[in-house]
Amino acid sequence: MGDAKKASRGDLLYDFAIHAILVVIALGTLYPLLYIVSASLSDPLSIVKGELWLLPKHATLSAYEKVFHNSDILTGYRNSLLYLVVGTSINIVLTTMGAYALSRNDFRGRYVLVLIFTFTLLFNGGLVPTYLVYKNMLGLYDNLWVMVIPGAVSVWNMIIMRTYFQTSIPYELQEAAFIDGCSNIRTLTSVVLPLSMPIIAVMTMYYGVSHWNSYFTALIYLDDHWRMPLQMVIRSILIREDTGSMTGGDGESLVEQQLLVEGMKYAVIVVASIPMLLLYPLVQRHFVKGVMMGAVKG
Amino acid sequence: MLPRSVRKNWDLYLLVLPVVVYFLLIKYLPMYGIQIAFKDFSVSKGIWGSDWVGMKHFIRFFHNYQFWTLIRNTVEISFFQILVGFPMPILFALLVNEARGKWFKKSVQSIAFMPHFLSTVVLVGMVMAFLSPSTGLVNQLIRLFGGEPVYFMTEPGMFKPIYILSDIWQNMGFSSVLYIAVLSGIDKHLYEAAMIDGANKLQRLVHIAIPCLVPTAVIMFIFQFGTIMDIGFEKIYLMQNDLNRSSSSVISTYVYEMGLLGSQFSFSAAVGLFNSVINLVLILTVNQLAKRAGGTSLW
Numbered sequence: 001m002g003d004a005k006k007a008s009r010g011d012l013l014y015d016f017a018i019h020a021i022l023v024v025i026a027l028g029t030l031y032p033l034l035y036i037v038s039a040s041l042s043d044p045l046s047i048v049k050g051e052l053w054l055l056p057k058h059a060t061l062s063a064y065e066k067v068f069h070n071s072d073i074l075t076g077y078r079n080s081l082l083y084l085v086v087g088t089s090i091n092i093v094l095t096t097m098g099a100y101a102l103s104r105n106d107f108r109g110r111y112v113l114v115l116i117f118t119f120t121l122l123f124n125g126g127l128v129p130t131y132l133v134y135k136n137m138l139g140l141y142d143n144l145w146v147m148v149i150p151g152a153v154s155v156w157n158m159i160i161m162r163t164y165f166q167t168s169i170p171y172e173l174q175e176a177a178f179i180d181g182c183s184n185i186r187t188l189t190s191v192v193l194p195l196s197m198p199i200i201a202v203m204t205m206y207y208g209v210s211h212w213n214s215y216f217t218a219l220i221y222l223d224d225h226w227r228m229p230l231q232m233v234i235r236s237i238l239i240r241e242d243t244g245s246m247t248g249g250d251g252e253s254l255v256e257q258q259l260l261v262e263g264m265k266y267a268v269i270v271v272a273s274i275p276m277l278l279l280y281p282l283v284q285r286h287f288v289k290g291v292m293m294g295a296v297k298g
Numbered sequence: 299m300l301p302r303s304v305r306k307n308w309d310l311y312l313l314v315l316p317v318v319v320y321f322l323l324i325k326y327l328p329m330y331g332i333q334i335a336f337k338d339f340s341v342s343k344g345i346w347g348s349d350w351v352g353m354k355h356f357i358r359f360f361h362n363y364q365f366w367t368l369i370r371n372t373v374e375i376s377f378f379q380i381l382v383g384f385p386m387p388i389l390f391a392l393l394v395n396e397a398r399g400k401w402f403k404k405s406v407q408s409i410a411f412m413p414h415f416l417s418t419v420v421l422v423g424m425v426m427a428f429l430s431p432s433t434g435l436v437n438q439l440i441r442l443f444g445g446e447p448v449y450f451m452t453e454p455g456m457f458k459p460i461y462i463l464s465d466i467w468q469n470m471g472f473s474s475v476l477y478i479a480v481l482s483g484i485d486k487h488l489y490e491a492a493m494i495d496g497a498n499k500l501q502r503l504v505h506i507a508i509p510c511l512v513p514t515a516v517i518m519f520i521f522q523f524g525t526i527m528d529i530g531f532e533k534i535y536l537m538q539n540d541l542n543r544s545s546s547s548v549i550s551t552y553v554y555e556m557g558l559l560g561s562q563f564s565f566s567a568a569v570g571l572f573n574s575v576i577n578l579v580l581i582l583t584v585n586q587l588a589k590r591a592g593g594t595s596l597w
Contacts, residue, residue: 018396029412029471035428124574128567152324158317185312209415269420277415
């Protein structure tokens with residue numbers, strides 16, 4: 001009797017510790033994000049003076065006004081949306097096509113293909129040979145297609161999707177479709193795909209986030225200023241601090257301009273990150289299942 | 299005559315054809331360009347027509363005064379990232395698994411995932427804003443307690459800790475998903491049996507939850523260890539400046555500088571190839587060792 005009581009007291013302490021640590025982790029994660037949002041809504045002067053700790057000081061939307069009137073940011077936003085939509089569509093179509101063929105046990109040659117595909121995870125041409133081949137042989141330099149083609153299929157994602165087709169869609173359903181005279185392609189589009197929305201949602205998220213967040217391809221292959229994705233534009237604001245063109249210079253003093261940029265930085269971060277932060281809750285339901293697929297050995 | 303299964307499934311080949319073409323053109327054709335590592339590439343002669351020079355560029359790299367700095371930085375960053383970063387998602391997953399209340403668990407998880415969705419540019423931008431010597435929050439705190447502002451981004455000794463800690467902040471939650479999924483798959487009867495035997499919560503954690511995570515953790519560990527020389531370009535390049543270069547130069551940034559900014563195509567291709575070969579050997583070796591030691595491996 002006494003023992004059981006002691007154990008439960010220990011468990012109580014244990015429970016308290018677990019929850020306390022998790023609350024600390026959650027707050028530690030959240031604080032920088034909240035600070036950014038607050039700073040984006042504050043008077044830049046109060047940020048510089050160090051008056052801002054959590055809630056906005058002298059709240060104002062002027063930073064957002066500046067951001068939404070900046071032609072570089074708007075163009076970048078539009079370009080990134082274009083690359084996101086076109087790129088992710090290509091990703092989903094190609095990944096599905098490859099994954100479905102590989103999922104079929106009666107598809108001859110699939111082992112060889114898996115080998116050919118996965119080898120590229122272990123070894124690749126490397127930056128410079130790839131650059132030269134893309135530029136001189138494939139004509140991808142400063143070509144819009146470079147933003148969507150080189151990353152068109154991710155081997156990991158294709159394997160995850162193949163595993164999903166194999167384990168989550170009963171093969172009997174597909175056999176029934178064959179007996180009804182459906183071709184493989186017809187079976188894919190009318191039997192398999194309608195049952196695959198969870199994995200397609202997860203794939204859309206993975207691919208979408210990587211398109212929206214990448215700057216590397218644009219850094220290396222794009223030259224034309226007006227084709228730059230958002231990440232390249234905000235890189236010059238946040239990191240290289242090329243702020244000359246940002247403020248427009250309509251008669252403000254240097255100090256005023258610096259202040260404006262200081263405030264704008266935070267608004268830029270918020271504006272650039274919101275679309276992806278909204279994406280996750282949309283696919284959250286399907287997410288754990290998609291991850292479990294990845295856990296199965298490829 | 300083609301085998302029956304091929305004739306019957308001709309449209310599967312049609313489906314996979316664009317994917318195969320993609321891999322050949324986008325992934326395998328660049329490997330054809332690797333030969334310039336053994337040549338003196340000239341734009342006018344092209345990849346095929348340039349003259350062979352054997353191992354010249356490799357030897358030049360091995361004798362380069364930066365060689366050991368690059369190797370050391372590359373290995374150190376990866377090593378400390380594994381040392382500090384690898385256990386974090388596992389600990390977080392165990393904590394979440396032990397917590398009670400569906401709503402509480404879900405909120406903590408969702409919050410921990412959020413930073414993963416920020417881009418590298420935004421993350422580095424945030425780091426720089428928080429650490430700015432004049433306006434950054436961290437230095438304002440330091441000043442509040444009477445200290446002198448620290449120039450974090452230009453201090454070589456700070457580069458690696460900043461890189462690793464910001465990575466943990468960004469990815470700990472998201473990397474834990476896999477472990478959380480494994481933990482939630484544990485048979486409830488195991489816990490019930492342990493409770494009947496009088497095990498308290500801590501004992502159940504140590505004897506049930508942790509052993510169940512080991513196989514997954516081993517695979518993840520192999521993979522991370524196999525990629526120790528394969529360090530990403532994007533974040534380091536953004537955090538790099540002239541003052542912290544002694545601890546921020548890694549092979550991938552060096553290849554970029556020499557090759558694409560400096561147009562030393564053959565030399566930088568050789569450096570890149572050297573790195574790729576090491577990566578390949580490392581991951582194959584680590585995988586083989588793990589297979590022999592415990593029967594867990596990537597393939």
